[in-house]
Amino acid sequence: MTITKGCSFTGIEYPDSDGKPMAESDFQRVYLVYATEVLDIYFQNQPDVYVSSNLCFYYEEGNPKAYISPDVFVVFGTAKRKRRSYKVWEEDGKYPNFVLEITSKSTVSEDQGTKKGLYAFWGVQEYFQYDPTGDYLDPPLRGFQLVAGNYQTIPAEKQDNGNYSICSKVLGLELRLERGELRFYEPTTGNKLLSHQESEVARQRAELRADQEAQRAERLAAKLRELGVDPDTVQ
Known part of the structure; x- marks a missing residue:
């Protein structure tokens, strides 16, 4: 995040962290x-x-x-x-x-x-x-x-x-x-571009929409059968 100046080190050592937070907020x-x-x-x-x-x-x-x-x-x-x-x-x-x-x-x-x-x-x-x-x-x-x-x-x-x-x-x-x-x-x-979390949310939403569509289709098919209509013959 910042340029570090004047830090003291013993020998040629390259620290892995500057000890500062990843971001300000x-x-x-x-x-x-x-x-x-x-x-x-x-x-x-x-x-x-x-x-x-x-x-x-x-x-x-x-x-x-x-x-x-x-x-x-x-x-x-x-x-x-x-x-x-x-x-x-x-x-x-x-x-x-x-x-x-x-x-x-x-x-x-x-x-x-x-x-x-x-x-x-x-x-x-x-x-x-x-x-x-x-x-x-x-x-x-x-x-x-x-x-x-x-x-x-x-x-x-x-x-x-x-x-x-x-x-x-x-x-x-x-x-x-x-x-x-x-x-x-x-x-x-x-x-x-989606993060892992965003991709998972998108996947769950797509599955939910697919389930809802399947349920609507099944309800419609049931009503057609009640009317004596074979759902497979309906375009």
Whole structure:
């Protein structure tokens, strides 16, 4: 969430955690978890795409103070496996291709300044910022693409209802703001990416609708039989 400076370490040790909470509040946490989960599901069959969040990201070998914790990041071309921390020199120099920061009061200045400059220096192709409370960014969802070493704003596609979307060419997805809430969509199908919980709820609703349809059909068939009509002969 924040860039850590001036921490003291004994020897060359790279801690797995900075001891800070994952997010400033529930407003940030829920979208951090959502974004990480749906992207992990989306890329689950690609063994060379790594998705993570709030992980200690070390970028200078021998200097344990040189790290940040991106809220959500995606790295292409590196193994999909569990990590305690991410050390660039152990990953063939692979930096994130995509970063999403969930902005809060305590992080907005770093998200807008230091982190943005660092991501550009690393060559992070796309950098997105989202403010779930709408208090610190206007508009609350922003996307930037790296052009000649500098970030340029990715145009947003606005809708009549006030919602809008920003296309991520790196992910092949759309990030949409719907009534203030961040959602990911697959542009080719128009389908919204669902978390495990959302998928389960959708499955249960589909089963309920199917059961209701079956019950209605059975009641209709029973009435037809009472009238002496074979339901199988009714088109």
